[in-house]
Amino acid sequence: METTDQLRHQLIERLMARHTEKVAYAAIGLWEPLATQVVSLVGEEGFNSLYARSAFVAQSKFPWLAAHSLSPQTDLRFAELKTSLEGQIAAQARAANNLLLTTVTDILAALIGEQLTAGILRSAWGDDASYSASKEFKNE
Amino acid sequence: MDDEATIRNRENLVSTREDAAHLREDSATLREDSATLREDSATLREDSAHLREGTVQAREGETHIREQTVAKRERKIREAETSKAASDDQMIRLQQVNARLVTATIEAKTLAEQVQAAKDQLDHLAHHDMLTDLPNRVLLQDRLGQAIDLASRQGKQLAVMFMDLDRFKHINDSLGHVVGDHLLQSVAQRLVGCVRHSDTVSRQGGDEFVLLLPYIEHAEDAALSAQKIIAMLAPPHRIDAHDLHISISIGISIYPDDGKDAETLLTSADIAMFHAKESGRNNYKFFEKEMTAQAVERQFIESGLRRALARQEFLLHYQPKINLCSGAIVGVEALIRWQHPERGLLLPAEFVPIAEDCGLILPIGRWVLREACLQARAWQDAGLPPITIAVNTSALEFRARDFLKDMRAILEETRLEPRYLVLELTESVLMRDAESTDAVLHALAYLGVKLAVDDFGTGYSSLSYLSKFPIDTLKIDQSFINRMGSSPNDASIVRAMISLGKNLKQRVLAEGIETQEQNAFLLAQQCDEGQGDYFSHPVVAMEIARLLTNGIPEGLSNNPG
Numbered sequence: 001m002e003t004t005d006q007l008r009h010q011l012i013e014r015l016m017a018r019h020t021e022k023v024a025y026a027a028i029g030l031w032e033p034l035a036t037q038v039v040s041l042v043g044e045e046g047f048n049s050l051y052a053r054s055a056f057v058a059q060s061k062f063p064w065l066a067a068h069s070l071s072p073q074t075d076l077r078f079a080e081l082k083t084s085l086e087g088q089i090a091a092q093a094r095a096a097n098n099l100l101l102t103t104v105t106d107i108l109a110a111l112i113g114e115q116l117t118a119g120i121l122r123s124a125w126g127d128d129a130s131y132s133a134s135k136e137f138k139n140e
Numbered sequence: 141m142d143d144e145a146t147i148r149n150r151e152n153l154v155s156t157r158e159d160a161a162h163l164r165e166d167s168a169t170l171r172e173d174s175a176t177l178r179e180d181s182a183t184l185r186e187d188s189a190h191l192r193e194g195t196v197q198a199r200e201g202e203t204h205i206r207e208q209t210v211a212k213r214e215r216k217i218r219e220a221e222t223s224k225a226a227s228d229d230q231m232i233r234l235q236q237v238n239a240r241l242v243t244a245t246i247e248a249k250t251l252a253e254q255v256q257a258a259k260d261q262l263d264h265l266a267h268h269d270m271l272t273d274l275p276n277r278v279l280l281q282d283r284l285g286q287a288i289d290l291a292s293r294q295g296k297q298l299a300v301m302f303m304d305l306d307r308f309k310h311i312n313d314s315l316g317h318v319v320g321d322h323l324l325q326s327v328a329q330r331l332v333g334c335v336r337h338s339d340t341v342s343r344q345g346g347d348e349f350v351l352l353l354p355y356i357e358h359a360e361d362a363a364l365s366a367q368k369i370i371a372m373l374a375p376p377h378r379i380d381a382h383d384l385h386i387s388i389s390i391g392i393s394i395y396p397d398d399g400k401d402a403e404t405l406l407t408s409a410d411i412a413m414f415h416a417k418e419s420g421r422n423n424y425k426f427f428e429k430e431m432t433a434q435a436v437e438r439q440f441i442e443s444g445l446r447r448a449l450a451r452q453e454f455l456l457h458y459q460p461k462i463n464l465c466s467g468a469i470v471g472v473e474a475l476i477r478w479q480h481p482e483r484g485l486l487l488p489a490e491f492v493p494i495a496e497d498c499g500l501i502l503p504i505g506r507w508v509l510r511e512a513c514l515q516a517r518a519w520q521d522a523g524l525p526p527i528t529i530a531v532n533t534s535a536l537e538f539r540a541r542d543f544l545k546d547m548r549a550i551l552e553e554t555r556l557e558p559r560y561l562v563l564e565l566t567e568s569v570l571m572r573d574a575e576s577t578d579a580v581l582h583a584l585a586y587l588g589v590k591l592a593v594d595d596f597g598t599g600y601s602s603l604s605y606l607s608k609f610p611i612d613t614l615k616i617d618q619s620f621i622n623r624m625g626s627s628p629n630d631a632s633i634v635r636a637m638i639s640l641g642k643n644l645k646q647r648v649l650a651e652g653i654e655t656q657e658q659n660a661f662l663l664a665q666q667c668d669e670g671q672g673d674y675f676s677h678p679v680v681a682m683e684i685a686r687l688l689t690n691g692i693p694e695g696l697s698n699n700p701g
Contacts, residue, residue, distance in 0.1 A: 039235075046239030053246045111245055 004114045007131040012101045016094050024085035027097040028078045033124040054103035062096040269343040271321055272328035280342035280350055284402040287354035291395055299362035301351040302391040302409035306421040308347035313539035314573040319379050326377040334372045359394050366390045366424035387422035389413055398427045411435040441494050449503055453479050456511055457678035461671045464663050469688055471528035474512040475678045496534055505537040506546055513554035515681050524688045530562035535569045544583055558588030567599030574605045585610035597637055607644050614641045618652020625657055638665045
């Protein structure tokens with residue numbers, strides 16, 4: 001039986017797999033609403049920490065993600081990420097973004113639990129982003 | 141008609157009067173009514189005034205109420221605004237707190253990972269060799285212990301190979317440690333490349349490696365593996381523009397036959413490796429029980445050597461060098477002896493090779509040099525005729541970094557003039573890395589120290605270098621002197637060597653002269669000097685003093701006077 005974090009990973013893969021082209025555009029389309037939700041809870045500084053940590057983890061597999069930082073301007077927050085994703089072939093860009101999102105949500109889930117994370121993702125990405133976290137609910 | 145009219149007029153008049161009365165009454169009534177109405181009107185006006193007052197009061201009341209309501213609403217709005225501002229502040233504070241918590245948690249996690257990574261690295265360093273990144277002896281012990289346990293449970297065999305690079309020290313000494321280190325890394329890579337994933341190649345230190353083969357069916361499997369390693373190491377290693385050839389000697393021990401624990405297996409493999417070295421290097425040997433006795437002997441000597449210096453168990457004997465023409469003692473060769481506490485006096489052949497192998501030759505060599513210089517100076521101070529004193533110098537000493545520095549320090553300390561000191565070096569020492577040799581030899585010559593080629597004829601010499609090097613004396617090896625009476629070829633070689641020395645303007649000394657015939661032959665060939673038991677065995681310093689005073693006994697020298 002799949003665990004909740006696996007379901008969440010699958011959700012991210014599914015959302016990214018919808019876009020065979022314009023991967024960077026699709027990626028930012030997921031990042032921005034997620035950032036809005038997360039920032040409302042943990043502030044810019046907290047979100048930046050989460051992102052920086054994820055980029056650090058992802059750089060072992062995708063070194064070209066290493067130097068990226070978030071712009072202090074909200075509307076340009078992911079400009080650098082978008083540029084670097086655009087510089088890669090679609091499969092690479094998708095894989096890298098999957099890893100980034102997966103890592104961010106993994107950390108988030110580790111910090112606040114799977115249930116709250118699921119709620120944030122639903123708020124960010126709509127009802128499509130529902131996945132079961134019932135198992136964790138029982139444990140929490 | 142008139143009456144009627146009058147009547148009617150009267151009647152009309154009466155009626156009119158009545159009417160007027162009525163009218164008056166009515167008028168009065170009206171007046172009364174009017175008065176009443178006026179009164180009523182006044183009352184009404186009063187009422188109206190009251191009402192108006194009431195209305196005004198009511199309006200005032202409403203206005204007051206409205207004012208209160210407005211004030212209340214304003215108060216509520218102000219309260220709401222205050223509350224919202226407080227809520228916003230609270231939200232911002234919550235975000236800030238969350239941000240700090242997230243950041244702190246992530247930083248803590250990062251820190252924990254760094255600590256773990258440092259621990260992993262420390263663990264790796266504790267179990268791996270820094271230079272080659274191979275498992276070190278600690279990890280090998282662990283794996284060997286596990287492999288023995290498994291083999292014991294399954295009733296199987298395993299093999300341990302002790303490997304030592306042949307003449308690695310020479311590469312290190314001549315080309316430097318950097319090249320040596322790169323060579324070790326190259327060797328390590330090749331070793332890893334020719335073993336199975338389940339095998340463990342480890343570096344024990346220096347140029348020693350150990351290979352653990354935890355799964356073998358037969359001892360022959362280990363032999364095949366050894367052959368493969370020897371073949372893999374055969375091609376040259378390209379290191380810093382040098383094509384270096386290095387071979388390896390391998391000793392193999394098999395569990396359980398050659399040892400049931402890690403230490404015994406390693407010792408057995410080490411012993412077998414020494415036998416592989418003694419059998420010509422670049423090969424492998426399986427451990428045999430008989431090897432142990434020899435290894436024990438070697439270990440006995442080595443451990444004794446480590447104590448001998450501190451216990452002052454070494455001493456020097458001196459063998460005179462005779463001017464064959466005059467018969468005078470012109471010098472002595474200092475020869476080390478070891479007064480072993482259990483075995484008595486040991487000759488160099490019994491311990492010098494072991495001292496060279498374990499590196500003890502360096503401190504021992506320094507002791508010999510200092511002791512010899514002190515003795516030569518002591519003879520001079522005693523008023524005896526000044527003679528040269530020769531000291532044998534091994535390759536390890538000659539290549540040692542501080543060789544020249546030590547030499548100068550000892551000469552200075554002992555106050556011996558350098559021209560009385562002769563360093564005897566073999567051909568192999570001189571000819572290896574001739575360029576650097578040339579520099580050291582010229583430095584020694586500049587210092588005033590004399591140089592002699594020891595055991596000349598037994599090694600390989602480049603005549604070009606032989607003429608170029610600042611060499612004073614060629615010492616013909618005693619094997620030629622020993623055989624020249626029975627072998628015309630050897631006699632011819634001796635003649636040629638004497639001739640060569642003369643032509644190169646070098647003195648020629650014949651070693652190992654034991655008979656009058658040999659002495660006569662050499663004298664006839666105009667050999668300059670001789671040394672051997674015919675003149676004198678190596679003797680203690682006091683005996684040399686006596687010989688210097690009295691001369692070589694009559695009949696032994698050609699010109700006793």
